[in-house]
Amino acid sequence: MKTDARVIPIASALDAAPPTGDELALPLSGDLLDRRQRRVRDLRISVTDRCNFRCVYCMPKSVFDQNYTFLPRKQLLSFEEIVRIASVFADLGVEKIRITGGEPLLRRHIENLIEQLAKLPVELTLTTNGSLLAKKARALKDAGLDRVTVSLDGIDDAVFKRMNDVDYPVGEVLDGIAAAAAVGLAPVKINCVVKRGSNDDQILPLACHFRHSGHILRFIEVMDVGTSNGWRMDEVLPSADVIARINEEFPLEAVDANYAGEVAGRWRYRDGGGEIGVISSVTQAFCSSCTRIRLSTEGQLYTCLFAQGGHDLRATLRKGGGNEALRRAIAAVWRGRDDRYSEIRTAATALPAGKIEMSYIGG
Numbered sequence: 001m002k003t004d005a006r007v008i009p010i011a012s013a014l015d016a017a018p019p020t021g022d023e024l025a026l027p028l029s030g031d032l033l034d035r036r037q038r039r040v041r042d043l044r045i046s047v048t049d050r051c052n053f054r055c056v057y058c059m060p061k062s063v064f065d066q067n068y069t070f071l072p073r074k075q076l077l078s079f080e081e082i083v084r085i086a087s088v089f090a091d092l093g094v095e096k097i098r099i100t101g102g103e104p105l106l107r108r109h110i111e112n113l114i115e116q117l118a119k120l121p122v123e124l125t126l127t128t129n130g131s132l133l134a135k136k137a138r139a140l141k142d143a144g145l146d147r148v149t150v151s152l153d154g155i156d157d158a159v160f161k162r163m164n165d166v167d168y169p170v171g172e173v174l175d176g177i178a179a180a181a182a183v184g185l186a187p188v189k190i191n192c193v194v195k196r197g198s199n200d201d202q203i204l205p206l207a208c209h210f211r212h213s214g215h216i217l218r219f220i221e222v223m224d225v226g227t228s229n230g231w232r233m234d235e236v237l238p239s240a241d242v243i244a245r246i247n248e249e250f251p252l253e254a255v256d257a258n259y260a261g262e263v264a265g266r267w268r269y270r271d272g273g274g275e276i277g278v279i280s281s282v283t284q285a286f287c288s289s290c291t292r293i294r295l296s297t298e299g300q301l302y303t304c305l306f307a308q309g310g311h312d313l314r315a316t317l318r319k320g321g322g323n324e325a326l327r328r329a330i331a332a333v334w335r336g337r338d339d340r341y342s343e344i345r346t347a348a349t350a351l352p353a354g355k356i357e358m359s360y361i362g363g
C-alpha cells in the first residue's frame with residue numbers, strides 16, 4: 001500500500017490553523033482544544049495493518065487478497081517510538097489508550113508494548129478479533145492491560161464464519177472471551193457490527209447468550225469506512241431497531257452515560273440481566289463530542305476515522321527533535337482539527353476514493 005499521497009505534512013496543520021507566537025508559547029497542558037472546542041482524550045494506536053480475518057465490511061477478500069501490499073515491517077513504528085508518542089499524548093491530556101489494528105495480537109511481543117504503556121497514567125485497553133486471546137490473555141493481563149473488547153459478529157458458527165470469511169470457528173473466540181474474563185480483563189466488551197441481511201438475525205441470539213454473563217454486548221452500525229467495503233445505506237440497521245428487537249423479547253431501560261461524549265448508548269435489562277450498548281455512528285452522529293485521535297502503524301496521525309490524509313509524526317520523531325517537537329507537532333494537528341464527517345455524511349460523501357481503510361487506521 002502506498003502511503004505518501006495521503007500524508008499531510010505536519011507543517012500544513014500549522015498552515016490550516018496558524019498558531020500565533022503566543023499560542024506556541026502556551027504550556028501544552030490538559031486543555032488542548034480543537035477548532036470545535038473538543039479536547040483530546042482518547043488515543044487509538046494501530047500496531048499492525050495485517051489481520052488473519054477477512055471480515056466482509058472491513059477487509060473484503062476481493063481487495064485484501066494475495067496481491068495486496070501490506071506495510072513493510074521496517075516502516076512500522078517501533079515499540080519505543082510508540083511509547084514516546086503515547087507519553088507525549090498523556091502529557092497533553094489523553095486519558096485512554098486503545099491498542100488496535102488490523103489484528104493487534106498478531107504483532108509479535110505485543111505484551112512488551114503493553115508493559116511499557118501500562119506505566120502511563122491512562123486506562124489501557126485493546127480491541128481484538130479474539131482468535132489469539134485464549135493464548136495471550138494471561139500475558140496481557142500480567143503486562144498491565146486493563147480491559148479487552150472482542151469483536152463477534154454472530155453466535156451461530158455458520159454466520160460467524162461467513163462474516164469473518166476465513167472459516168474461523170466461533171467456539172475459539174468464545175474461549176478467548178472466557179480466558180479474558182478469567183484473568184480479570186473485565187468487564188469484557190463484545191462488539192457486533194450489524195449488517196442488515198447478513199447478520200442481523202444474530203441480534204437476539206447474541207443478546208440471549210450474553211445476558212447474565214457480566215460481559216457488555218454492543219451493537220455497531222456498519223460504517224462507510226475506507227473505499228473497499230462496498231457500503232450501502234440500506235445495509236445499516238439503525239440502533240433504534242436493534243433496541244426495539246431486543247426490548248420486545250427482554251425489556252430494556254436506558255442507562256445514563258458514564259461520561260459526557262461516551263460513544264455507546266447504554267441500556268440494561270429490566271430483570272437484572274446486565275448491560276448492553278449501541279453505537280449509532282451512522283444514524284446518530286456523535287462528532288460534536290468526539291475526543292479521539294488515531295496513530296497508524298507507521299506513525300501517521302489521523303484526526304477522524306474518515307480522514308483522507310494523516311500527519312506524519314514519524315518524520316517529526318525521526319528527525320530527532322525530542323519530546324518538545326512532538327508536543328508542538330501534535331498540538332498543532334489537534335488545534336487545526338475541524339472534522340465532523342458523520343454529521344455531514346450523505347450517500348455522495350460515502351463514495352469518494354481516498355478514505356483510509358479501517359484495518360490501516362485502527363478501529
Ligand code: SAM
Pocket residue numbers: 051057058100101102103104127128129149150151191192193220221222223224225229358359362363
Ligand atoms: N481486528 C480487531 C477487531 O476486529 O476487533 C481490531 C481492529 S477492527 C478494525 C476494530 C473494530 O472496528 C472492530 O470491532 C470491527 O468490527 C470494527 N469495524 C471494522 N470495520 C467496520 C465498519 N465498516 N463499520 C463498523 N465497524 C467496523
Ligand code: SF4
Pocket residue numbers: 051052053054055058059101102103129151359
Ligand atoms: Fe480483521 Fe478486525 Fe477488520 Fe475483522 S474487523 S478484518 S478482525 S481488522
Ligand code: SF4
Pocket residue numbers: 286287288290291292303304305306339340341342343
Ligand atoms: Fe469523530 Fe470523525 Fe467519527 Fe465524527 S466521524 S465521531 S469526528 S471520528
